[in-house]
Amino acid sequence: MENVNIDGIGNIDTVKELFKSVKCLEDDNIFLVLLNREYVPSSIENNTFYKNNAVNQAVAGIVDEFNSKLNDKQKIAFSRNVYCGFLINVVKNGIGVIPLVNSGQLIPNIKDFITDIEHYIFFNKDEIEKMEIAKLPLRFSTKMLKIYFKGLDGTKTPWTLPTKHKLVSYQEENYNKLANKLQ
Numbered sequence: 001m002e003n004v005n006i007d008g009i010g011n012i013d014t015v016k017e018l019f020k021s022v023k024c025l026e027d028d029n030i031f032l033v034l035l036n037r038e039y040v041p042s043s044i045e046n047n048t049f050y051k052n053n054a055v056n057q058a059v060a061g062i063v064d065e066f067n068s069k070l071n072d073k074q075k076i077a078f079s080r081n082v083y084c085g086f087l088i089n090v091v092k093n094g095i096g097v098i099p100l101v102n103s104g105q106l107i108p109n110i111k112d113f114i115t116d117i118e119h120y121i122f123f124n125k126d127e128i129e130k131m132e133i134a135k136l137p138l139r140f141s142t143k144m145l146k147i148y149f150k151g152l153d154g155t156k157t158p159w160t161l162p163t164k165h166k167l168v169s170y171q172e173e174n175y176n177k178l179a180n181k182l183q
Helices: 012-021 048-052 054-067 072-077 171-182
Strands: 030-036 085-091 094-102 113-115 121-124 128-136 139-149 159-162
Touching (some): 012 085, 012 094, 072 094
Antiparallel strands (some): 030 159, 085 094
C-alpha cells in the first residue's frame, strides 16, 4: 500500500488496510495516532546557530551516546528529527508502528502527517518491558504513552497520546480500549 496523509490516517478502513499490508491486522487491534514529543525538524537541528549553541552541543553528545545503544527498530521509535508521529496498532503479541513524517511544517500537527510505510516496525511482546499511560502536566486531553524496552534501563518512548482528535474518528474509542487494557 502507498503512503497516505490525514485523509487516510483518519479513516479506520484505510488504517486497517495499511496494517493489513504489513501483516499486522489481528482480531484485537487498537489503532492510535501518536506525536513525538522530542521532534526537532532537521532544518532546525542542522542550523549553524543551533549547532553552535553550547547547550545544544552537549545535548547532541548525549543523544549520540543514547542512539548508539539502540537497535535499528528502536532508532525509529526514538527518532528526534525524522518522525514527528506514529500510527500504531497494539495487538496481543506486540505493537506495530508506522512512522509519520511531517509534510514540511516546523511544528508538527496531525493534519500534516504522512505515513512512511517503508519504515514500518514491529515490537514483539518479548522486547517490551512494560507499557503505561501517564498524565502530562497541565494537559487534560493528551497523555504520554510510555513504552519501556528491555535492556534500555528505564528509558521510555517520547510519545504523546491525544485522547481524542477531530481528524481521527477512532482515536477516543481506541484510547479507551488501551487504557482499559493497561489497568
